[in-house]
Amino acid sequence: MISLSHVSKRYPGGREALHDVGFTIDSGELAFITGHSGAGKTTLLKLLVAIERPTAGTIIVNGQNIGTLQARAVPFLRRKFGLIFQDHKLLFDRTAFENVALPLDIAGYGAKDAARRVRAALDKVGLLKYEKALPITLSGGEQQRLCIARAIVHRPAILLADEPTGNLDADYAAEIGELFRSFNQVGVTVIVATHDQALLTRLTPRVIALRNGALAEAA
């Protein structure tokens, strides 16, 4: 489903964020990308959704070469993913419902169908009763769950999470971990970039460890 070979990324100015990284993640896997800050976790995720382009090597997602993808095709690549951000990236002038509906608006779902899916996603993360709330009135953990609802509402095949528990205390982090496990159990490929050890021991995922931009070990 996702395969990288000899991928390097050098930013303008000379810093090499990734160096000769290669691995394959199969459909339905639960994989953690671990490493210290600056090890290249975020860069790796950015490469997968074509926010950045690799300077060398090839990245294949669902048979598509991301390195040579035309700009016009990028939005459609991103719709295959559900993206979860450490800072949530919610829109604060819209209600929880409207935030979650965003990917469906973009994909052009009908209003009725969209409303049903949005409520299902909100229910899944336990926020159905807050559908009319503005994100600012929600706690940090709730905001993160809202972000997850938005990421899964269009039923993507792959879930990408960048430090999803970075700002949360242990209880909230455990909740989020359980959510990931449940998505994975219904066949979603889940890729999490994190250095949260508790989450790691809880979920026992496959670990792809990065150290200074290179693969430390591939388990």
Add this chain to the structure above:
Amino acid sequence: MKAWLAQHARCFASTLVKLARTPLGSVFNITVIGIALCLPVGLYVLIDNLQAASSQLAAEPQISAFMALDASRAEIAQIETRLKQNPRVQRYRFVPRDQALQELKQSSGLADVIDSLPQNPLPDAFVVSARDNTPQALEAMREEIAQWPRVVHAQLDAAWARRLDATLRFGRAIVLILGGLLALALVAVTFNTIRLQVLTQRDEVEVIKLIGATDSFIRRPFLYYGALQGAAGGMVAWLIVSGGVWLVNHNLGELSHVYASLFQLRNLTLTDSVGLLLLPLALGWFGAWLSVGRHLKLIEP
């Protein structure tokens, strides 16, 4: 297709909401556009009316040929024969000097002054209408008649109308220039408004780009905003001009009562009104398109 239409409908609705959410700013922007547009449009209406009036007045240009004061009947008859035989003359009318004096007396209210004159100062005259009313043909004919024996002076009555016509043409050129400049201003105002919007909605643009929005999806609300703002400006211009015409006609109503004449300003026609709605709409859209294309490139997640 249905989903696409629904997306547009939703975008249209949310643009209206966006305009309504900042009422003061929207109203000011729209008013500026409206006032800018009403200048050339108002001038256009004025010129249109003057044109209509002038074409009424100068419907048939005439050449007046004045005889010498001491011209004899035979000499006058000779000129009359020439006019009768000239194929370029459509018709002519002889105005004897006594009749001319009577007419002047009746129409000018100077009866006392005229009565006190020792003798009739007016000459005999012919009023000639030509078959070909183009300015060149009329001028050629005037020159020909002026050279006939005992004709002292030949005058083209339509000269002032032609001067007015030239002035109006000049006015129309000014309308075009002014219109062009203000169209440019409309594009510039929209460009700036949209630039500010894109920048304040930077986060939103970034997020929806990340979750797979195409460029056209991101652009759409801004284009709608520009187009709606332009159209609303056009409506304001229409209201200002129509209001102005109504006001003038209202006052003219009293005036024409007094003078028992009926002169009314014509308002914008339906075609003009539709144009005044659609053209600013297109210009607003264009300004937004320029702005959004330029500023979205600067926002990459």
